[in-house]
Amino acid sequence: MEEGLEFCGTGRAVPEHILTNEDLCGMVETSDEWIQARTGIRERHICQGETLTDLTVLAARRAMEMAGISADQVGLCIVATITPHCATPSQACLVHEQLGLAQDCPAFDLNAGCTGFLYGLETMAALLPRQRRPYGLLIGGDVLSRVVDWTDRNTCVLFGDGAGAAVLAPSKAPWTCHLHTQGDGNIIWAHGLSLGQSAIHMEGQAVYRFAVETVPKCAMELAQQAQLPLEEVDWFVLHQANCRIVEAAARQMHQPKEKFYLNMQHYGNTSAASIPIALDEMNRAGMLKKGQKILSVGFGAGLTWGGALFTW
Amino acid sequence: MFEKVKKVIVDTLNCDPEAVTSEARLQEDLGADSLDAVDLNMALEDELGMGIDDDALPEMKTVGDLVKYLESK
Numbered sequence: 297m298e299e300g301l302e303f304c305g306t307g308r309a310v311p312e313h314i315l316t317n318e319d320l321c322g323m324v325e326t327s328d329e330w331i332q333a334r335t336g337i338r339e340r341h342i343c344q345g346e347t348l349t350d351l352t353v354l355a356a357r358r359a360m361e362m363a364g365i366s367a368d369q370v371g372l373c374i375v376a377t378i379t380p381h382c383a384t385p386s387q388a389c390l391v392h393e394q395l396g397l398a399q400d401c402p403a404f405d406l407n408a409g410c411t412g413f414l415y416g417l418e419t420m421a422a423l424l425p426r427q428r429r430p431y432g433l434l435i436g437g438d439v440l441s442r443v444v445d446w447t448d449r450n451t452c453v454l455f456g457d458g459a460g461a462a463v464l465a466p467s468k469a470p471w472t473c474h475l476h477t478q479g480d481g482n483i484i485w486a487h488g489l490s491l492g493q494s495a496i497h498m499e500g501q502a503v504y505r506f507a508v509e510t511v512p513k514c515a516m517e518l519a520q521q522a523q524l525p526l527e528e529v530d531w532f533v534l535h536q537a538n539c540r541i542v543e544a545a546a547r548q549m550h551q552p553k554e555k556f557y558l559n560m561q562h563y564g565n566t567s568a569a570s571i572p573i574a575l576d577e578m579n580r581a582g583m584l585k586k587g588q589k590i591l592s593v594g595f596g597a598g599l600t601w602g603g604a605l606f607t608w
Numbered sequence: 609m610f611e612k613v614k615k616v617i618v619d620t621l622n623c624d625p626e627a628v629t630s631e632a633r634l635q636e637d638l639g640a641d642s643l644d645a646v647d648l649n650m651a652l653e654d655e656l657g658m659g660i661d662d663d664a665l666p667e668m669k670t671v672g673d674l675v676k677y678l679e680s681k
Contacts, residue, residue: 500643501645508647540643
């Protein structure tokens with residue numbers, strides 16, 4: 297058992313504008329039925345004027361407000377993203393500036409695709425106890441609408457924009473975390489400005505297979521290492537890419553679907569933001585009770601995947 | 609082989625066993641979409657110890673195509 301983190305507050309922020317499946321029908325050859333059957337997605341929030349800085353700062357403020365902490369209590373600030381507002385300063389530095397965090401609070405970005413929040417948790421668990429201030433601010437945020445090819449009906453229907461944040465503190469409560477990588481630039485990529493071709497490219501079937509093979513395995517390994525049967529896990533919070541992946545994972549793990557939180561119908565795949573947005577929704581809805589066991593698994597571009605099993 | 613493949617198809621696609629004939633088209637008749645195709649292939653690998661190679665997957669139109677491919681493997 298490793299030393300881990302306690303969630304002291306959560307927050308989320310999504311752009312105001314909602315793009316429905318019906319709206320997409322006017323942009324590409326698709327249908328609401330097609331999108332829902334393959335993804336479970338009905339609508340997504342898309343930036344129209346808001347920036348990733350607006351979203352990440354707002355999500356962070358909401359998490360800090362819930363935790364009841366001030367800027368001078370934050371000792372480490374990490375933003376998981378693949379779509380930072382600019383190459384430099386990093387997104388975390390922009391958040392640092394807007395929130396007025398302390399000079400001895402390191403701030404940096406982390407790119408692990410849709411697994412970013414899990415990579416961030418483990419990084420936080422390792423570094424936060426070494427900092428001079430008690431709380432860590434971890435934000436997952438992406439504006440994938442900036443890199444989506446809006447003429448590609450296979451990918452443009454999948455994604456949405458948003459940010460989720462958590463205020464964390466070191467904790468002695470049981471904590472297990474596993475991170476994985478299988479470097480592969482062929483099945484998911486978005487080259488960005490570096491190669492002048494920014495659109496997301498995704499081999500749908502290969503990605504689906506990658507996810508349904510790795511997610512249950514990762515979850516079961518975590519439970520085994522923590523010596524906690526899956527039956528005793530209260531909530532499974534998986535990356536919200538596609539409900540078919542979540543359903544396949546539930547079947548393979550022999551766990552009731554009701555224990556798997558789903559919100560991609562309203563947000564689409566928000567990349568690094570999906571898990572913290574889900575945690576914040578659950579938290580604010582009173583679904584998460586103190587002492588509950590939560591198993592979260594992220595997976596995505598890199599390829600990266602990873603999970604954490606923790607106590608709320 | 610047909611009976612084995614039929615069982616995997618019925619279990620994976622959750623379809624009526626009566627509908628799974630050699631001529632049945634996976635997509636049009638049995639309602640399999642691109643993600644079901646991946647599930648089906650993984651289930652074939654689990655149950656029969658062999659699946660459809662990625663490059664042959666698009667040619668698998670009917671249940672009979674699957675059986676023929678697996679028999680020749």
